[in-house]
Amino acid sequence: MPRLWSETIDAHRREVRDAILDTTARLAAEHGVLSVTMSQIAERTGIGRATLYKYFPDVEAILFAWHERQIASHLELLAQVRDQADDAGTRLEAVLKAYAMIHHQRVRHHQHKHHGAELASFLHQDKHIAAAQQQVHSMISELLTAVADAGDLRDDVPPHELATYCLHALDAASTLPSKAAVGRLVTVVLTALRPRP
Amino acid sequence: MPRLWSETIDAHRREVRDAILDTTARLAAEHGVLSVTMSQIAERTGIGRATLYKYFPDVEAILFAWHERQIASHLELLAQVRDQADDAGTRLEAVLKAYAMIHHQRVRHHQHKHHGAELASFLHQDKHIAAAQQQVHSMISELLTAVADAGDLRDDVPPHELATYCLHALDAASTLPSKAAVGRLVTVVLTALRPRP
DNA sequence: CGTATACGAGACACACTGTATCGGAAACGT
DNA sequence: ACGTTTCCGATACAGTGTGTCTCGTATACG
Structure with a gap:
């Protein structure tokens, strides 16, 4: 049965x-x-x-599917957060903070589970994993472009590179001990995005 | 034989x-x-x-030893770079750039080898891995403190959190396609470290 | 030169793998 | 409602990796 x-x-x-x-x-x-x-x-x-x-077919495929499911749920959450604000700048800040909190919580909640990004390197085909994670990259990239159109983004670095920067920098949230520290991290990351004076 | x-x-x-x-x-x-x-x-x-x-005793132990050797060689290189400059600010910039280039080269040189950070999560005991990586964290943290003493660092976030931020953000170098992009990344990261105006 | 150490090779029981087959049970479609 | 399809658990099997042991040989050590 x-x-x-x-x-x-x-x-x-x-x-x-x-x-x-x-x-x-x-x-x-x-x-x-x-x-x-x-x-x-x-x-x-x-x-x-x-x-x-x-x-x-094998353990690797299961881990890959698990990773895909994680990314999908993250994307869904981030899209919700994004659609709750109207202003481009506010959207960006909210989404980045949510992204940081996701990584912060995962490590605090489960014992010391791996992030998706870390898991990625395990599997033979990084490329496929990159495809999943790239959806998140695309979302951030679009948000950054919107901010750039409003003139509130530095213009010496292309938005897609800034998106890569944001995602990696915010992964640091998984190491930080408190929500307050995560908040400071988001502040630091945002600092670097503002237009050069 | x-x-x-x-x-x-x-x-x-x-x-x-x-x-x-x-x-x-x-x-x-x-x-x-x-x-x-x-x-x-x-x-x-x-x-x-x-x-x-x-x-x-097993594959995991070998991967762990490999990771330790990698970190040790990185530390050695970073220390060399650090000791080539005298000014605290110059030292920080040089070391951060070197750190970024290490990660950039690794991915371009070998096909798509894993970073140490990513490999870390594979092994059961993150804690031990963290110990190795923390030596790098300590070095960056000390450099940041020296810059802070010179008054050239933002004071709203403690140096050890800024070190965590730097290390994760610079890991983005592994994804970037060109040395020029890595240079821009280092610039962006440094931007966020300067004192609040 | 005698002793201690490291080696390669082979043997062994055990676990995991990947595939195949089988009868039973549940959902499906008319 | 009933025949059909689909999924399932159990079992069996050969192939491979594991971890440990022994033995004979070759090298470094003192």
Whole structure:
């Protein structure tokens, strides 16, 4: 008797898939990414090992899917935050702060789980990972361009480079101990974006 | 007949150890970290598998040792750069630029090798990795404090937080395509460090 | 020159992998 | 409602990596 059974078969597959991703993330956080095995994942998820292979071909694919799901949820949150403000400058600040808080919370919430960015290097194809993360980069890049159109952005560096700068700099939030420190980080990052006097 | 044999036995062990680290880094870059095995490492290094186990207990330990060696060489280079200048501000700028170039070169030189920071999350004990990376953090932190003493640093954020900011922001160099872009990145990062007007 | 150390090779039990097959149970479509 | 399709858990299997051990040999050490 399968643990979770939904009305529709498609919904069931989605639930099982999500459960696999959750289990894998938990195992990776507990014992390290390198020691996670398909057997463990199947057992802890409560499904047969052969069934697991019908969802994913190997551990790497699962980690990749987990990373994609993380990025997607981040994107959704960031879009919400962005659409709550009208002014370009306000939008940028709100989104950057939200991005920083996401990374801050992840590390405080789970024990010392890896960021997506860090996980990226594990997988063989950085390119594919980059594709997911690049959606976030695009969003920030567009926000920066909007600010530039308002004349409130430095013009000696192209917006897409500034976006790369922002994303990496804000990853520092994962190391910081307090929300106050994260707030200061966002302030520092924003400082560098203003037009040269 | 062992491939490399040195006069002293201790030098020999160091050479073998380094060869193991080189091989492992190469394999990880070629086929992804997750697929690296002790058997492969032994074969490609040209030593017996049992011998490999006398140097390292598992793949994770080798990756950790490789990471430590990387950080140590970075620290050495950064210290050289630092000691070539006298003025605190000049020192900071030179070291930050060198740090950025290290990360830039690594990604351009090898195909898409992982940064240390990214590799860190793979291993179970982030704490130990953090210890190695923290030496770099300390160096930057000291440089920032020296600049602060000269009155050329913003005083609304403590130097150790600014150091965290710098290190993460400069990691963006690994994504940038050209040396010119890296130069602009360093400029941007430095912008945020100046005293509030 | 005797001793201690490091080595390669091989053997071993164990775990994980990837694939295949099977009968049963649930959803699907008419 | 009922036949069909789809998914599932269990089991089996060969192939590979793991971690440990022993043994005979070669080298450095004192």
